[in-house]
Amino acid sequence: MPKTTLSARQGQTPSRRRWIKLGAWAAGATAAAGVAGTGVWMYQPGNDRQLVFATLEQAMQEVDRLSAAGARALEPATAWSWSQTLEHCAQSIEFSLRGFPAPKAALFQHTAGAAAFAAFAALGRMRHSLAEPIPGAxxxxxxVPDASAALARLRQAVQDFVAHPGPLQPHFAYGPLGRTQYEQAHAMHLANHLSAFDVRPG
Incomplete structure (x- = not known):
């Protein structure tokens, strides 16, 4: 197969380069479909508020708002209760500090997993099944109606993540992430789950 020369690449039109970029982005989106197991990248249930958070601080502000006002699930967006959702999100952050129990193979992490994270990061949000546990968790x-214990666990997990001085453990699907990338991953994960809840009507 003939090699593409530098002059050939330089001769690409803006339209051609745009299609190449779109093709690469689509490949990442396709890879994202396999990251969450049964969840798919384009999964978007009804009543999804489509929240977007760039940081854990922003995400926790919404957690506190929902907790104070009485969070209610937006069916059929999620099958988990508020307490279970908080516990699940806490697990994800805790595992990033001590290691995920059942990570995918390194080859997957460095190919499909890395491409999936890139696609999610480009969008600023992720989509996955909201009733799918972390593998091995x-x-x-x-x-339970009283989610105070789960809320305290999530707050502690966030505090531990922020204060953690050492390297972070590879994500079970995305693989190794830098601190900024990992915070974005956690913020997107929280945004996806919190989008399935809103405050109880007064």
Missing amino acids: PALAAA
Whole structure:
């Protein structure tokens, strides 16, 4: 197969370069479809508020707002209760500090997983099944009306992440991430789950 020369690449039109970029982005989006197991990249249930957070601080502001006002699930957006959702999000942050129990193979992380994160990061948000546990994670506790324990666990997990001085553990699907990337991953994960809740009507 003939090699593409530098002059040939330089001769590409803006339209051609745009299609190449779109093709690369689409490849990342396709890879993202396999990252969450049964969840798919384009999964978007009804009543999705489509929240976007750039930082954990922004995400926790919404967590506190929902907790204070009485969070309610927006069916059919999620099958998990508020307490279970908070626990699940806490697990993800905790595992980034001590290691995920069942990571995907390194080859997957460095190819499809990395491409998926790039696609999510380009969008500023992720989409995945909101009732899919982290592979190998302990089962979530039964749903309870009082989510104070789960909220305290999530707050502690965020504090531990912010204060963590050492390297972070590879994400089970995305693979190794820098601190800024990992915070974005956690913020997007929280945004996706919190989008399935809103405050109870007064």
